Amino acid sequence: MATDDPLLYVCVRPQAGAAAAEYRSFLTATRLAPTQLDQHDLVRNPLPDHVFDRYSGFLIGGSPFNITDPDSSKNDSQRRLEFELERIAQRAAAAQTAALFTCYGIGIVTRMLGGTVSRAWPEDTGPVAIELTRNGQRDPLLGGLASRFTALTAHKEGAAEAPPGSILLATNPACPxxxxxxxxxxxxxxxxxxxxxxxxxxxxxxxxxxxxFAADAYDAIASRVHAASVTEPARLLRTFARSFGPAGPA
Structure with a gap:
């Protein structure tokens, strides 16, 4: 659907420098202008009133938080943040907005949809091979990607199965x-x-x-990252922007 409304990047990183850099990464990957991709710091500020009327869709960044952390270890900011991310996910699941949740955010969505997230499916920091499922190859967003491509990961939790009612689009052996x-x-x-x-x-x-990752392994891991070709994942974001954002088709 064509729209003049911008998308909103939702920051869930407490580290301000990392959050600012992530926003710039989303701008570059989507090829949107700053006026087309707004940003909101959900760590420090609740979602504004009428946010679902103002934005055509949402891009949720990563975070050092984990939803599998014991609730007793979560501060008020993290608990509020999880609640507000679920609000976005619920609206998108009901087709009242569009949203793409990444890394930490997939755990929020999986739990909201009734799935299971655990510490049994972590992945090392660095490049990994991703394979599209048959449904992924036919998907409106992922279907234009190579059936096997390289992406970057770093996470401590994951899921063995897609949550009820969802369609698995991409997988790999380390984190299904x-x-x-x-x-x-x-x-x-x-x-x-x-x-x-x-x-x-x-x-x-x-x-x-x-x-x-082990701190003293930084140089070795960084070398592997720099040697990787990660062109396909950004194409997913560009398609999302064209489909649901101000770059969408008429």
């Missing part, structure tokens, strides 16, 4: 649920679709001591 769709307007990816290899290594530096 790499992407799925619920309805026509709610998408979730475990991999990061937005960063270039340089973006990703700069993000790695921010989270060097956060347990995603």
């Amino acid at each position: 649920v790499q992407a799925y769709r619920s309805g026509d307007r709610l998408y979730a990816t475990q991999f990061h679709p937005e960063p270039t290899t340089r973006d990703f290594t700069e993000r790695m530096a921010v989270y060097r001591n956060d347990g995603y």
Whole structure:
């Protein structure tokens, strides 16, 4: 559907520098102008009133948070953030908006849809191979991608099965649920679709001591990241922008 309304990038990273860099990554990947992709810091501010009337869709970034953390360890900001992300996911599942949740966000959507997220499916930091399922090859957003491509991951939790009522679109052996769709307007990816290899290594530096990889392995992992070709994931974001954002077709 054609629209003049912008998309909204929703930041769920407490680290301001990493959040600003992630927004720039989404701008580059979608090829949208800043006026076409607004940004909102959900860590520090609740969703504004009438947010669903103002924006045609939402792009949810990654986060060092994990939904599998014990509730007792979550602060008020994280609990509020999870509640507000579920609001977005519920609206998209009901086709009242469009949304693409990435990395941490896929856990929010999976739990909301009645699926199971656990620490049994982590992936090492760096490039991984992603394979589209048959449904993925026919999907409006992912169907234009290569059936097998490289993406960048770094996460401590994941899922063995797509949640009830959703359609599995992409997979790999290490973490079986790499992407799925619920309805026509709610998408979730475990991999990061937005960063270039340089973006990703700069993000790695921010989270060097956060347990995603051994700190002294940074140089070796960064070398593998820089050697990878990650052209396909950004194409997914461009298609999302054309389909649901101000770059959408008439």
